[in-house]
Amino acid sequence: MIIALLSDIHANLEALNACLKHAAEGGAERFAFLGDLVGYGADPQAVVDIVAAHAAHGAIVIKGNHDEAIEKTPRYMNDSVRAVIDWTRQALSDECRAFLSALPLEVHEQDACFVHASAAAPERWDYIDSPAAAHRSIDAAQATYTFSGHVHDQELYVEARPGKASVFRPIPGSPVPIGRHRRWLALVGSVGQPRDGNPAAAYAHFDTEREQITFRRVPYDHCAAAAKIERAGLPLSIANRIAKGV
C-alpha cells in the first residue's frame, strides 16, 4: 500500500490540491497529514475541509503547532505569524476549529509513528535539526518508521548503528529502500511553504510492501497562492516567502 505523507500545508490550497492530485496519480491509497494544516496561507477553511473529508475516510491527521495556536496564541510566535493566526481564527468555522482542537499529537499504526515534531516530546515542538535530535525522536517513537514535518526540508535519517542516526538529503523522485530491519525517521517536507529556494510543493510516498520511500516535489501555481495572501491583507513578507520558496 502506498501512503502519501503530507505535512505543513499551511492553508495553501493550490499546493494541497496539486499534491493530492499527484499522489492519486502515483497510486496513493492512504493519506497521512502530519500537522500545521493552517497558518501563513489564505485558505484555512478550504484546506481544513479537504483534510477533514479525508479523515472521515480513514486518513491520519496530526496536530501541529500552528493548529494548536488557533486555540491559544503562544508567546514564541513573532508578530507577522501572530497576525496570521488571529486572522485564521476568525476565518475558520466553529466546526473547523473544533476539528483542529481535537487532533492528536501523535498516532501509532502498525510499525509506524506519525508526529508533527519530535516524538521525544511532541508538545514541545522541538525541531529535528541534527542526527542527535533525530535519534531522540526515533528512540521515543519506538517504531520502525517515524514520519514527521515541522522542519520544512526533506530529510531521511537512518539508525545506521545502534544509538546513532545519520542524515541523508533525498533526491526527489528517486525511491529509497527503507528496510524494516532498521529504524528510520523521514521529514517529508512542506506542502504549502517550502523554504529551500525551490517553491515547488514537497511531500513523500511510503510504499509499505516494497519498503521504500520516495520524496516528491510538485510544481504548482505558487504565485496564485502568494497573491491570495496579499489580497487577504496578510503580511507581505509571508506572500514573498511562498513566491520565492524561502
Added chain:
Amino acid sequence: MSGPPAARYATGTELDGFTLGERIHSGAMGHIFRVTGRDSGFPMIAKVPRVGPGESGEGIINFETEAMLLPALSGPHVPRFVAVGSLSRTPYLVTEWIDGESLGQLLERGRMSASDTARVGAAVADAVHSLHLQDAIHFDLKPDNVILKADGTAVLIDFGIAFHAHFPDLLAEEQRFAAGSAPYISPEQVQRMRSDPRSDIFALGVILYEMATGELPFGEPSTMAGLRDRLWLDPVPPRVHAPDIPPWLQEIILRCLEPRPERRYQSAAHIAFDLRHPEQVAPTRRATKAAQAGVLEQARRWWLSRNAPPAPRSLPKSLVASSPIILVAVDTGNPDDERQPALRRATADLLSLSSEFRLICVSVIARAVAAERSGESGSSSGVYLEHLARLRHWVTPLGLPPKRLSLHVIESANPENALLDFAANNHVDLIVLGAPQPSERGLAWWRSAASGVTANARCSVHVVRIPERAAG
C-alpha cells in the same frame, strides 16, 4: 540484530525459488554460492551475509549497501542484478556471475608491459567512468575487485562499501579504522571522508602503479600512521622500479596519485583517453621524476597536509559533468572556409563553461585524398602531417594548455562513422561541428557528416551554422 543461523545457507538450500549450488567463497562479510533456479539467461551467484549471534554486524552493513546499490546500477561494467531477499527474513543477493580472470589473478603472474598496462588500465578506467556517470563511487577498487572478461571489458565487483548519491550512506557513521583496502585507499578515505569520486581515481592510480611496476606505491600499511603517509609522502616514481616504463605512463600514474583530489585527473574518462593515446599525453615534471621529494620538501608537505582543509564535496555526476571531453571536427581540407573562425568561436564559448575540459580536435581526411596526394608529395604521412599542422594552426588561437588538448588526423572514407566511432570509444560528451553551407547543401559529405553525426551520436552535438545572408 537477529538473523537466521548460518547453517540455513548450504549447498542444496532452496531460497525463494533459487537453489544454492557449490560454495565458491567464504569471507569475513559472508558466503558466495553458485545458484540456479531462475531463467536469467546467464550464470548466477548468491551472496549471503554472516548474520546471527557472534557476528560483528560489519558484514550486514556491507551486504545491505551492495543490495541497495546493485539494483540501481546498469551497463556492461557491473554484474547484473537478479533478486534480493528481505534483510529482516532471508537476506541474500543474487547477481550475474562474471566469467573471467580477476586483475588480481593476472598480477600474480608478475608486472605487465607498458602497452598491456595501458590497454587493461583503460578498460578499468572505462568501468570506473561508467560507475561515476551513474552517480556512484566504488571506494574499494583493487585488482581482486576487477574481473576482466574475454572480450577485454572490465567488470567491477563487490559494492560493499560503495556510495550512491541517491541512497543514504550507511557507512557514514562507520567508526571502523578506514574502510577499504589499505594499499589502495585514497588520502580522503584515510581521513574517513566518503564523498569524493576522485578517491576512485587515486585507487586506479595505485592499480596502474602495481600493474606497471609489480610494487605497491604505499606498501601494505597496517597502522593509522602508516596509512596517513599517503597524505604527504610521494611514492617512488614508477620508472625508478622499472626504467623501461615510458614517461607518459609515469605521468598518468603520478597524476592519479596526487594527494590533493583537485590535482588528480577529475574524470576517469580522461585517464582512459590518455592511456589509449599515449602520444597525446603532455609530460610535466612528473613524467621524468627520478626520485621522491627530498627530506625538506617532505617535511613541508607533511606540515601542509596537517593543516589543509578537506577538499569540497563533489558528487560523481556533477564532477563528471564539469570535466567534459569535447570533440571538435575541423575540416582541414578547407582551411580558408569562413566557418572555421565561427567554429572556433563556438568552441571557445563552450570551453568557457568548464575549467576541467579536454578538447579533442579531429580532422577526418578521406583515404582517397591521402592516396592521391601521396603520389605528388611522396608519402601519405606527409599529407597526414600537413593536416596535423593545419589542425594545430586552427586551435592555437584558443591558447589552451597542452594537457587540455589533443590533436588527431584520422584517415577514413566515411567521416560520419569515423567521428561517431572516435566519440563512442573515448567517452566524448559533446561533438562540435560545422553545418553545411547553403551552397553545399547538395554536396555529399559535410552534409551527411553533420546530419548523420547529429542523428546517430550517443552524446550531445553542437552544430555551428553561419546565419544565411538575406538575398539581394
